[in-house]
Amino acid sequence: MSPLLEQFLSEARDFLQGIGEKLMQLENAPDDVELMTELFRFVHTLKGNSGLFDFPEMTRVLHAGEDLMDAVRNGRVAYSQQLADRLLDAMDFVGMLCDEIEAEGSIGAAYAADSARLAESLRQLMASAEKAGAVSAIEEAATPLVLTAAAATAPLLAPKVELPLAEIPETARMAAYRSARAGNPLHWLSYSPAEECFFNGDDPFFQARQTPGVVWGGIVARAPWPPLAAMDAYRCLLDFRLLTTAPRAEIDEYYRYMPEQIKLLPVSPLALVLPQGDPNGGPVYEDLVVDALRNLRGGDVSAVARAARAMLELSNPDLWLSSALRWLLLLIECEPDNHPALAALIESLRSLQPVDWYLLEQSATPAVGAGTAAGATEAAAGTASPLAAEEAAALAAIVAAQRAILSLPLGAPWQLGRLRAAGAALAGCLRASGRGEAVHEVETATAQSLACGSAQPLSDWLAHHFAPAAESAAAANHPSASAVATAAARPVATASGGANTASDGDRESSSGRRADDAESDVKFGRRAEDAAAAGVKSVKVDQAKIDRLMNLIGEIVVAKNALPYLAGRAETVFGVRELAREIKAQYAVINRIAEEMQDGIMQIRMMPVSFVFQRFPRLVRDISRKLGKEVNLVLEGEDTEADKNIIEALGDPLVHIVRNSLDHGFELPELRRAAGKPPAGTLTIRATQESDRVVIEIVDDGKGIDPAVIKRKAYEKGLIDETALERISDQEAVNLVFAAGFSTAEVVSDLSGRGVGMDVVRTAIEKVNGAISLESQKGKGTRLRLSLPLSMAVTNVMIVESDAQIFGVPMDCVVETVRVPRADIRSIKKSLTTVLRGRIIPLKSTNALLGLAAPPLANAEDELAVLVVRLGDESVGLLVDDFRETVDIILKPMAGVLAGLPAYSGSALMGDGSVLMVLNIKGLF
């Protein structure tokens, strides 16, 4: 991975985080222009950066996001919850792409479709908002508006209705059929390049020709051609359609730069079986059909094939019959066991109507079914598939818009163009709704209208063919439909100024200029904003580099600690006290610098807890919305700092706690109201520093924990026995939630309730030497308190000696050190114990725990050294040989094979170069 890409990824994550935060803030202050500008800048910069690399999927989504934000910023689109949701979705997608890039080095082509969908959903938001509020858009005359409406719906409708498979030559269809039967997927691909694509140097024809696995390809014009004199050769008005047998992934990869321009539909191989040809006086092959069906029922497929072959030799190859027979033979060859299909094909010889494979093949996809139906329309009109409700509503909206346009009075001659546009839109509607046979009627009506300069013929036709009542009902179902209609009509009414009498070409170019001007304004604005982001005072450093510094400073500490030994040797071995004193003086200087340096490096590793906290606004928002609860999140002390490892270890447990709190802690708004609380709950996450520890409190004002319920659940799960059930206090009961396998939730939700919750949280916190405690008041709320060390880098350990070896024991665990006379040690069964200040302390020999054979040594007064340590809630005495000093060490966790030894938590280098093993008290027992 190139350094540039690495930097991009790291920056992209920051930007995504920033975008998320800004969106959250905007939710509370939707009118804050500054926030909006900043948000726009984030998206814009991120998009710009992504453009440096070959990630079209990412850039496409970001580009759509940028446009949308630009529209919001300029007040063209209002900020809404839905907008935030979609934008967040899009950013999540970009984040996922970043992960993918990091892992794979590139983005798989499979994401192209997702990317196009997301970009589309963002743009839709913009389009719908703009359509609804198109009052100011006077230049946007009726024609483009109507066309966009038609264009927006056409892709929805077209593929379902128009799969003109019958246009494909029989040989090509047969080849495709064979290929599909050989196991290749069969897809119908329609590729509609952008109108201005020639100016980008694209050659869509070449692109289409080179499509992998293409079996057949065809080209159609999108609209009737204008007279040659008015022709613009450089506006691409061609659609490419092809049949391909390449795998879907390969096609996606091939068209990854233009996923929004292609439509891919799976085609059932049987849909290709469409006999064609001269009917030759109608169906007269009854004998053949009866014979063939009888043979088929008798299972004698080869007889059917023989008869078909014989018949084929006798017949003119151009006949419909011959075509059907050729297909029959092919079917027999490829799938001789598909008797229903064969029977249906033979039956079709009776009527000379193509088989409706859709009815036959129940499992076929609707698209294919519709395709077959469309193919069949030539023979049997009116079998087009009904439109989906949404599509019907869109259709009604378009038709209503045309009606509104036609009802406007005609003034200037140029307004005749409106009639032509309406006619074209209606023709499109007809094609889309599968009534293609009526298109020529519209065209005639349009021509009449144009000829007589009145909208009458066209509106008559419209009234006749599209019943207004049915539409208005549909429009009522679809509220925006009428809005679209009026929006479409309004610009027409206003656009009657003298400027519009200019020819179409002039008008276009002038509006184009205006657009250019606006564009350049925006660009300058953007540049100024970019500059504001520069001059950041922080440096981004890879963590590995800081870890290296940490290691080096550790070594310096060890090396400098060797100096006192050296001074001692100078004095005792070589007898030069002067030198010894100078070494000691020098040591003091080095010591001071080393300590400052260590402190400095610690500071670098310090991170504010906001690193963890920043994810909560989004988390709380998403979860509370999902659960239907109202929760206000309050974050306090976000700038409290702690070591990076601690902060990172805090992340997952905190998320878990917050989820738990949202899921179990807070009541639904009605319940809260009934309990006399404000309907919106408050979740407070507060970080504070207490001496050398960070304390994080998570407080909710929810329903709290009922100790009785906890006790009962714990008893049911066998976590406590009956006597404990009676004995334990409420506080202790509440703490049972930390026991492994505990869950109070009746139902396992996708948020929590699997009983791995608090137990895992506690373990994670304890791993970084933290502690967790819980207080809860039924009905009032719950308070969780996490206490963590500021830094894990330096550990304070006590050195003890046992069997002539030294071991470190973390000071956190040490309760006290005592010397116990041998006489006071009793043995109960096989365990040694002693009584210390009225409490029985079990004694364990360190040697025995570590598998050393030597017995513990006593001192001159026959006393044994006992190191009392804390083990969970109890105290245990460790028998050692002697106590030594306490030291600050840099603990290195055990690596490699040694990592599996639970008895040690790590090792450290001592000043004299020896290695100190640090015991893990929990792991010993």
Place this chain on the structure above:
Amino acid sequence: MPIEFRKNQALFTEVVSVEDAEGLLEWLQKKPGARIDLSACMHLHPANLQVLMAASVAIVAWPADAAFTGWLRSALAAPP
């Protein structure tokens, strides 16, 4: 020049590029009913194809490449 304009017939050769569409359009505007020979054509930019489609020209010879011909026929064989 990939397009060779003769009296009433244009001969397409090799790869006809996007720049040729302009000239083709002008020529066809002057010569309605002109005929096109594609037999030596390997590929043509869709801008040219559009012009041919709009002009509903008669094709006197199709390219040698069958697949290419298939594409072109779908666009040109059945004038609207």
